[in-house]
Amino acid sequence: MTREERIGWWREARFGMFIHWGLYAIPGGVWKDTVRATGYSEWVMYAEKIPAQEYALLAKSFKPTRFDAKAWASIAKKAGMKYMVLTTKHHDGFSMFKSRLTPYNVVDATPFKRDVTGELVAACRDSGLRFGCYYSIDRDWYRPQGPGNRYKQSNVWDFPDSKKEDFDTYFATLAKPQIEELLANYRPDLLWFDGIDMKSDAQVEELYQSIRKLRPECVLNSRIQGCRFPAKIPPPHCDYISTGDNEIADQLLGFEWENPASMNTSFGFNRNDHNWVEPKEIVSRLVDIVSKGGNYLLNVGPTPEGLIPQACVDRLLEVGKWLETNGEAIYGTSPWRVFRDGPPPKPGQDQVKEPAAPVEIRFTSKADSLYAICLSWPEPEVLVRALGKQGLSDKTIAGVRMLGSSEEVKWQQTDAGLTLSVPREQPCRHAFVYRIDFNHKQTP
Ligand code: H79
Numbered sequence: 001m002t003r004e005e006r007i008g009w010w011r012e013a014r015f016g017m018f019i020h021w022g023l024y025a026i027p028g029g030v031w032k033d034t035v036r037a038t039g040y041s042e043w044v045m046y047a048e049k050i051p052a053q054e055y056a057l058l059a060k061s062f063k064p065t066r067f068d069a070k071a072w073a074s075i076a077k078k079a080g081m082k083y084m085v086l087t088t089k090h091h092d093g094f095s096m097f098k099s100r101l102t103p104y105n106v107v108d109a110t111p112f113k114r115d116v117t118g119e120l121v122a123a124c125r126d127s128g129l130r131f132g133c134y135y136s137i138d139r140d141w142y143r144p145q146g147p148g149n150r151y152k153q154s155n156v157w158d159f160p161d162s163k164k165e166d167f168d169t170y171f172a173t174l175a176k177p178q179i180e181e182l183l184a185n186y187r188p189d190l191l192w193f194d195g196i197d198m199k200s201d202a203q204v205e206e207l208y209q210s211i212r213k214l215r216p217e218c219v220l221n222s223r224i225q226g227c228r229f230p231a232k233i234p235p236p237h238c239d240y241i242s243t244g245d246n247e248i249a250d251q252l253l254g255f256e257w258e259n260p261a262s263m264n265t266s267f268g269f270n271r272n273d274h275n276w277v278e279p280k281e282i283v284s285r286l287v288d289i290v291s292k293g294g295n296y297l298l299n300v301g302p303t304p305e306g307l308i309p310q311a312c313v314d315r316l317l318e319v320g321k322w323l324e325t326n327g328e329a330i331y332g333t334s335p336w337r338v339f340r341d342g343p344p345p346k347p348g349q350d351q352v353k354e355p356a357a358p359v360e361i362r363f364t365s366k367a368d369s370l371y372a373i374c375l376s377w378p379e380p381e382v383l384v385r386a387l388g389k390q391g392l393s394d395k396t397i398a399g400v401r402m403l404g405s406s407e408e409v410k411w412q413q414t415d416a417g418l419t420l421s422v423p424r425e426q427p428c429r430h431a432f433v434y435r436i437d438f439n440h441k442q443t444p
Pocket of ligand 1: 039
């Protein structure tokens with residue numbers, strides 16, 4: 001199977017749900033007297049240097065009585081997301097799936113005893129969502145031979161003797177067989193590696209060949225090899241590039257990419273972090289990412305009770321509402337020749353967060369249509385400079401409308417650009433999509 005065949009669904013999907021759920025949800029950013037209202041709650045074991053045996057006791061209080069895989073899948077669906085990626089093992093080394101390789105897993109080590117990965121896979125399949133497994137391959141703070149005292153972010157409080165570190169053994173006896181186990185038991189559509197660069201080239205190759213043999217259709221992100229972006233574009237053993245956490249590419253990359261992003265400052269549940277990204281910015285970021293050919297993998301950190309926080313649900317439903325009207329400008333689109341139009345950015349300006357007047361525009365395209373997506377309501381009219389007579393010399397415009405609006409849009413094309421009238425009523429909130437239809441060129 002070719003990469004082109006494998007990546008088709010993923011390229012059309014554009015918007016996915018990342019789920020960080022594990023033992024770290026229980027402290028939720030609070031450990032003894034230390035309260036962290038910002039930052040990665042899934043790093044609590046590292047940040048507090050919690051001995052592995054003490055951290056492992058958290059498993060005994062993992063009782064998410066409100067967990068309902070179908071409800072999570074339904075939230076993702078309503079948000080307009082097309083795939084889900086779950087942390088099957090994070091850096092803390094705890095497996096959120098039934099594993100025969102270690103009893104330190106959600107079924108064998110908790111009173112809950114339910115295979116949450118299996119339940120989520122089933123719920124996703126039932127509702128037409130693709131499913132991916134996140135796996136932290138290069139870090140494991142639970143295991144003495146885990147990676148590794150050579151690296152600065154490893155567990156040196158339990159395992160100070162760097163001679164005991166043995167990445168090769170960890171890789172051969174746990175990481176690689178667990179990946180094979182995930183592939184065999186859950187048949188994921190995607191494997192989402194998080195890693196740093198502990199693996200040798202030979203290990204990457206071995207892992208890659210094994211995955212391809214077991215499941216040729218499984219899409220792979222770039223962190224199978226290394227974490228750094230934008231170095232090595234495109235890396236050899238992956239289907240798409242993961243940018244840095246919360247890092248949006250600032251240009252068209254010419255290769256599929258995805259931004260893993262949090263909705264507050266943490267990926268795992270943090271009970272004191274209320275610093276939520278607002279729906280308008282989520283929509284802006286989605287549009288910005290898709291205009292550059294990327295996907296948006298937006299995270300939720302469910303609570304120890306098993307609920308997606310209400311603040312996330314509210315925001316996701318709001319984005320879903322926007323997509324109901326405007327999804328055709330997002331799903332299955334390709335980037336246009338340029339990704340943006342609008343006033344020249346000021347140095348250091350984040351154009352998504354602080355769009356400059358009069359209006360920031362992003363483009364996407366599909367067949368004979370071009371979508372010009374305004375990141376704020378344009379008044380009294382909008383001039384799209386990139387679509388002047390010269391910029392569009394090879395195409396003629398058949399008509400223009402605004403998605404969700406039945407009002408007529410008047411348009412005029414000059415050398416300066418394409419001027420579009422603005423409907424009286426806003427058809428939705430947050431961002432506004434003009435669909436510009438071109439006359440179809442008959443091939444002779
Ligand atoms: O799973 C999420 C993060 O936990 C994980 N990737 C996403 C998807 C991740 N692993 N490593 N890193 C992110 C980068 C490391 C960041 C750090 Fe830090 C900066 C480690 C120490 C300083 C942030 C601040 C985390 C701990 C303190």
